[in-house]
Amino acid sequence: MSEPLLTVRGLRMHFPVTEGIVRRRVTGEVKAVDGVDFTIARGETMGLVGESGCGKTTTGRCILRLERPTDGEIIYDGQNIAALDGKALRGYRQRIQVIFQDPYSSLNPRMKIGAIIAEPLHVHGIEPNAAKRDTRVRELLSICGLNPNFADRYPHEMSGGQRQRVGIARALAMNPEFIVCDEPVSALDVSIQAQVVNLLEDLREKFGLTYLFIAHDLSVVRHLCQRVAVMYLGRIVEMAESDALFDAPLHPYTRALLAAVPVPDPTVEQGRDFQPVKGEVPSPMNPPSGCVFHPRCPIAVPRCAVQRPETREIRAGHFVACHEVQ
Amino acid sequence: MPPLLEIRDLHTEFSTGAGVVRAVDGVSYSVGAGETVAVVGESGSGKSVTALSVMRLIPNPPGEITHGAVLFAGRDLLTISEPEMREIRGGEIGMVFQEPMTSLNPVLTIGRQITETLEQHRGLDRSAANKRAEALLTQVGIADPTRRLKQYPHQLSGGMRQRVMIAIALACDPKLIIADEPTTALDVTIQAQILELMKALTRDRGIALIIITHNLGVVARYADRVNVMYAGRIVESGPAAEIYHDPRHPYTIALLRSVPRLDRPRQARLDPVEGQPPDLTRLDAGCAFRPRCRLADEECARSRPTLTPVGGADHFAACFRAAA
Numbered sequence: 001m002s003e004p005l006l007t008v009r010g011l012r013m014h015f016p017v018t019e020g021i022v023r024r025r026v027t028g029e030v031k032a033v034d035g036v037d038f039t040i041a042r043g044e045t046m047g048l049v050g051e052s053g054c055g056k057t058t059t060g061r062c063i064l065r066l067e068r069p070t071d072g073e074i075i076y077d078g079q080n081i082a083a084l085d086g087k088a089l090r091g092y093r094q095r096i097q098v099i100f101q102d103p104y105s106s107l108n109p110r111m112k113i114g115a116i117i118a119e120p121l122h123v124h125g126i127e128p129n130a131a132k133r134d135t136r137v138r139e140l141l142s143i144c145g146l147n148p149n150f151a152d153r154y155p156h157e158m159s160g161g162q163r164q165r166v167g168i169a170r171a172l173a174m175n176p177e178f179i180v181c182d183e184p185v186s187a188l189d190v191s192i193q194a195q196v197v198n199l200l201e202d203l204r205e206k207f208g209l210t211y212l213f214i215a216h217d218l219s220v221v222r223h224l225c226q227r228v229a230v231m232y233l234g235r236i237v238e239m240a241e242s243d244a245l246f247d248a249p250l251h252p253y254t255r256a257l258l259a260a261v262p263v264p265d266p267t268v269e270q271g272r273d274f275q276p277v278k279g280e281v282p283s284p285m286n287p288p289s290g291c292v293f294h295p296r297c298p299i300a301v302p303r304c305a306v307q308r309p310e311t312r313e314i315r316a317g318h319f320v321a322c323h324e325v326q
Numbered sequence: 327m328p329p330l331l332e333i334r335d336l337h338t339e340f341s342t343g344a345g346v347v348r349a350v351d352g353v354s355y356s357v358g359a360g361e362t363v364a365v366v367g368e369s370g371s372g373k374s375v376t377a378l379s380v381m382r383l384i385p386n387p388p389g390e391i392t393h394g395a396v397l398f399a400g401r402d403l404l405t406i407s408e409p410e411m412r413e414i415r416g417g418e419i420g421m422v423f424q425e426p427m428t429s430l431n432p433v434l435t436i437g438r439q440i441t442e443t444l445e446q447h448r449g450l451d452r453s454a455a456n457k458r459a460e461a462l463l464t465q466v467g468i469a470d471p472t473r474r475l476k477q478y479p480h481q482l483s484g485g486m487r488q489r490v491m492i493a494i495a496l497a498c499d500p501k502l503i504i505a506d507e508p509t510t511a512l513d514v515t516i517q518a519q520i521l522e523l524m525k526a527l528t529r530d531r532g533i534a535l536i537i538i539t540h541n542l543g544v545v546a547r548y549a550d551r552v553n554v555m556y557a558g559r560i561v562e563s564g565p566a567a568e569i570y571h572d573p574r575h576p577y578t579i580a581l582l583r584s585v586p587r588l589d590r591p592r593q594a595r596l597d598p599v600e601g602q603p604p605d606l607t608r609l610d611a612g613c614a615f616r617p618r619c620r621l622a623d624e625e626c627a628r629s630r631p632t633l634t635p636v637g638g639a640d641h642f643a644a645c646f647r648a649a650a
Contacts, residue, residue, distance in 0.1 A: 051513035159602050189368040190540055194584035194598030201595065216514065219543075223586035223596065243591050260518035262543030263589045264582065266566045269547040276518040280483055 004039035005178060005210050006063065011036040011072035011082075013058050017285060030284050032058040034234035036072075037311070042177075045204065045211040047225030047242070049218060049257075051281060054231040056214045060180045063212065064098055065089060076178070094124055097171035101183035103163030107155040114151030117141070117170045124174065140169040143206075145199060161192035168199065172207070182214045197224060218261050222246050227317075230254045233284055233292040236311070240318040250320045253277075253293045291323065299324050328400075329356035330534050331380070331502055336394035338372075338379045341387065345607040349375040349389075351558035354633075357502065360532040362525075364545040364566070367555035370603060373538045376555075377504050381421065382411050399501065417447040420495030422524075424507035427487060430479040436463075436490050437475030443497045462493040467523060485516035492524060496533075503528065506538045521548060542585055546570060551640075554578050557604050557614035560633060562648075564641030574636045574648035576619045613645070621647040 012035060017028035033055040040046045048056045061067045063074055065081060074082045081092050100106040107116055117137045121127040127136060138148035144165040155163055164184065171179055181200065185193040197220060203209060215221050221228055222242055229239040230253065238251040249255045256277035262269060279296040282288055288295050294304040303323055311321040338350040350372045357363045367373040378384050380396050382403065396403040399418065403411065415421070423429040431439060440462060441455035450458065456475070463471035466489040479487055488508065495503050505524065509517035525548055528535045539545060545552055545566065552569045554562040554577065562575040573579045580599040586592075601618035612627040613619070619626070625646050633642040636649065 051515065161602065189603065190542070191368060191581060191584055191599035191603070194586075194596040195600070197586070198596055198598060218514075219586045219588040222588055223592050246588065247591075256515055258588065260514045261588050262518075262541070262547035263587060264542035264546045264570065264585055265587075265589075266546045266570050268589060269543075274518075274522075276522050277515050278519075280485055280516065281513070 003042070005042040005044075005077060006040040006212075007073070007075040008036060008038050008059075008063070009073040009075070011059065011062060011074065012070045013055070013062055013067055014070045028285050031234050031287065032284060033062065033069075034287075036231075036234075036236055038229050038236065038239060040178075040210060040212060042210055043204075043208055044227065045213055045225045047221040047228040048212060048214045048231060049216060049221055049228060050231035051216060051257075053233075053281060053284060055234040055284075056231050057182055059231070060098070060182050060212060060214050064096060064180055065092065090124070094126075094174050095176055096178045096180065097174060097176040098180045098182060099164075099167050099171050099184045102187050103160055103167055104155075104187075106167055107163055109155050111154075112151065113141075113153050113155065113158075113166055116155075116166065117151070117173055120170065120173050126174065136173070137169075140172055141166075143172065143203070144169040145195075159192075160188050161195060164188060164192075164196055165199065168196075168203070172203065175207075176209070178210045178212075180212045180214065183216070184213075185220060186215065186217060193220070200224065218246075218258065230257065233281065233287050235292060235321065236319075237293065237322070238318075238320050239311075240315075244315070244318055250314060250318065250325045251293075251322050252297050252299050252324075256296075256298075291321075328397075330359045330361075330399065331536075332356040332395075332397040333376070333380065334395040334397065336376060336379055336396065337392045338375050338384055338389060339392050340389045342607065347606045348558050348609070349606065350379060353394075353555075353558070353560055355553050355560060355563060357534050357536060359501070360528075360534055362528065362535040362537065362548055362550050364549035364552045365536065365538045365555060366540065366542065366545055366552060368540055368603060370557075370606065371555040372558040373555045374506050377506055377536065377538055380504065381415055381419065383415075413447065416443050416494070417498045418501050420498070420500040420503040422488070422491045422495050422503060422505040422508045424510050427479060427484070429491060430487060432479055434478075435475065436477055436479065436482070439490070440475075440494055440497055443494055447498045458497070459493075462497060463490075465496070465527070466490070466493045467519075468493075484512055485520060488512060488516075488520050489523070492520070492527070496527060499531070500533060502534045502536070504536045504538070507540070508537070509544070510539070510541070517544075542582065554581075557606060557609065559614070559630075559644065560642075561615065561645070562643045563633065564638070568638050568641045572637050572641075574641070574643040575615075575645045576621055576647065577615045578643075580618075621645075 011033055013033040015030045016026045018024045019027045050056050062069045069082050073080050114137045118133045121133050127133045137151050141148045146165050185196050225242050228242050228245045229236045232253050238254045290306045291304045291309050294300040309321045309323045311319050314320050334354050336350050336353045340347045353376050365373045379391050440459040444450045444455040460471040468474050468489055509520050549566045552566050553560045556577050562578045583597045584599055604614050613630050616622040616626045631644045631646050633644045636643045
C-alpha cells in the first residue's frame with residue numbers, strides 16, 4: 001500500500017457537560033471520540049459507519065479541524081494538524097473540504113448559487129479577478145451536472161438533489177485533494193441518491209480525490225468504499241476491506257448492524273433468520289465498563305464487563321476489538 | 327368478503343401560490359383484514375396525503391378531498407359526521423407517525439397520553455385505564471412501565487417514544503394501523519426492533535397494517551402487497567414478490583435498479599433514475615414519469631395511462647409499455 005495520506009492515531013474528543021446558569025460548573029464529560037486509529041491511502045475511499053452518537057461526525061470534524069481534539073495525532077501528508085493554528089491551519093484548510101448532509105441548511109438562503117461557490121475562492125484569495133471567478137463557478141457547476149445558469153439562482157429555487165450538487169461544486173472550488181463527505185446522500189430521495197453517488201465516484205476518478213465517507217446507510221457505503229470502519233460509542237470496533245467486512249463480519253456489533261438492514265428482495269428476506277439486537281445505545285456520558293458493547297452483546301462473557309478489548313488484526317487488514325472473536 | 331379498507335378514486339388537492347397541486351390524483355387500493363400493505367414512493371408522491379385523507383386529517387384550507395370514497399368496515403369515512411370520525415381515529419384505526427417527538431404531547435406524561443385514548447374511546451375510569459396502560463407498555467417491550475408512565479416524552483429515547491406511539495395505536499384494539507414512515511427517524515438497530523415489534527403485534531392480533539415508506543428493504547421484509555406511487559397516482563401494485571422479481575412499470579424498474587445492495591459485492595456504477603421529480607403544479611395530460619422514462623413515446627404524451635393487469639394475478643401497472 002502506498003504511503004497513507006491521512007493517519008489518525010489515538011484520537012480523543014471529549015466535550016465538557018456543564019450545569020448551572022449563573023455559575024457554570026463542569027459536571028461530566030461526553031467522550032464522543034475515545035481512542036480512534038485509522039489510516040487512509042491516497043485515492044482511497046474510507047467508510048466510517050455507525051449509529052447516531054457513535055462519534056463518526058465528530059471524528060470528521062476533528063479531521064477538518066472544526067474541533068480541536070482533546071488528544072491524539074492527525075497526520076495529514078506528513079504533518080500533524082491536530083494542534084495547528086492561524087496561518088498554518090488556513091493552509092491546511094485549502095487542501096481539504098467537506099460536503100454536508102443537509103443541502104437545505106448548508107447553503108445560505110440569501111446568497112446566489114454563484115456567490116456560494118465563489119466564496120472560498122474569494123476568502124482564500126485564490127482568484128481575485130471577479131470575471132475569472134465567475135468563469136470558474138460556471139465550469140464547476142457544469143462539472144457537477146448543473147446548468148451553468150444556475151449561478152444566478154437562489155437555493156430555494158432548486159431541488160434537494162440540485163442543492164447537494166451545489167454543495168459538491170463548492171467543495172471542489174478549492175481543488176482539494178481530500179474531502180470529508182458527512183452523510184452526503186442521506187437527505188435525498190432514493191432516485192436522486194444514485195445520481196449523487198455516481199457523481200462522487202466520477203469526481204474521485206477525474207480529480208484523484210480521497211474521501212472519508214461518513215454514513216449510516218451501509219448499502220451505499222459498500223458500493224462506494226474500499227475500506228470501512230465501524231464505530232460504536234466513540235471507538236472503532238471493526239475495520240476491514242469492504243467486501244471482507246460485509247461478507248464476513250467478525251464483531252458482534254457489526255453482525256447486528258448488518259442483520260438489521262433489510263435487503264430489497266423478498267426472497268432473500270424470507271430466508272434470513274433475523275433476531276434484532278436488544279437494548280439501545282448507552283449514553284456516551286456514562287459508557288459501560290470494559291467493552292462498551294457488552295450490555296447488548298449476544299456473546300459477552302464476564303471478562304467483557306471489566307476489560308476493554310484491544311484492537312487485534314485477526315486477518316491481514318481486518319481489525320477487530322473483541323475478546324471473543326478468534 | 328369485502329376488504330377491510332377500500333379507497334376508491336381518491337382525489338386530494340392543495341391550493342398553493344403556484345397553483346393547484348393534485349397531491350392525490352385518483353388513488354384506489356384496498357387492504358384485507360390482517361394484511362400488511364406497503365405504499366412506496368418518494369417525497370411528494372402523495373403517499374402520506376393519501377393516508378391523511380383516509381383519516382380526514384387534511385387541513386382545509388389549503389387542502390381539500392375533492393372526490394372519492396373510503397370504505398372502512400362498510401362505512402364511507404368521507405361522508406360520516408366528525409364525531410363519528412373521531413370515534414374511528416385512535417379507535418378502530420390506529421396511527422403511528424414518523425417523528426415521535428412531534429406527535430407526542432410534550433407537556434403530558436406518557437401515561438396520560440395513553441389513558442386519554444382509553445377514557446375517550448372505551449369509557450374506562452382512571453384506575454382501569456392506568457392498569458391497561460401498564461399492560462400496553464409491557465406489550466411493546468418497555469421495562470418498568472409504572473415508572474415510565476409518569477415520565478414525559480423528552481425523558482425517553484427515540485426508539486422508546488416510538489414504542490409509546492405503538493402502545494397508543496394499539497390501545498383500543500384497532501382493526502387497522504396506518505404507520506407513516508414509522509422508523510425513518512430511528513437508527514438501524516432500533517428500526518429493526520420497532521419493525522419486528524409491529525410485525526409480531528399485528529400478526530398475533532390479526533391487525534391490518536398500512537406501512538408508508540421510501541425504504542425498499544423494509545417493504546421487502548414486511549409487506550404482503552405493495553403500491554408504488556409517483557406524482558399522486560399508483561403506478562404499480564401487486565404482491566411484494568412480483569413487484570420485486572417482475573416489476574413492470576419503468577419507474578419501479580428504475581427505482582429497484584438504482585439502489586445499491588448490501589448483500590452483494592460492488593458491481594458496476596449505479597443506474598440512477600435520471601432527471602428530477604416532477605413539479606406537481608405543472609403536470610400535463612401525459613404520463614407524469616414521461617420526462618424521466620427511457621421508453622416514452624408520443625402515446626405517453628397524449629394521455630395518462632391507467633392501471634391495467636400485467637403478469638400474474640393481482641399485479642397492475644399504469645404504463646402503455648408494460649403489457650404482459
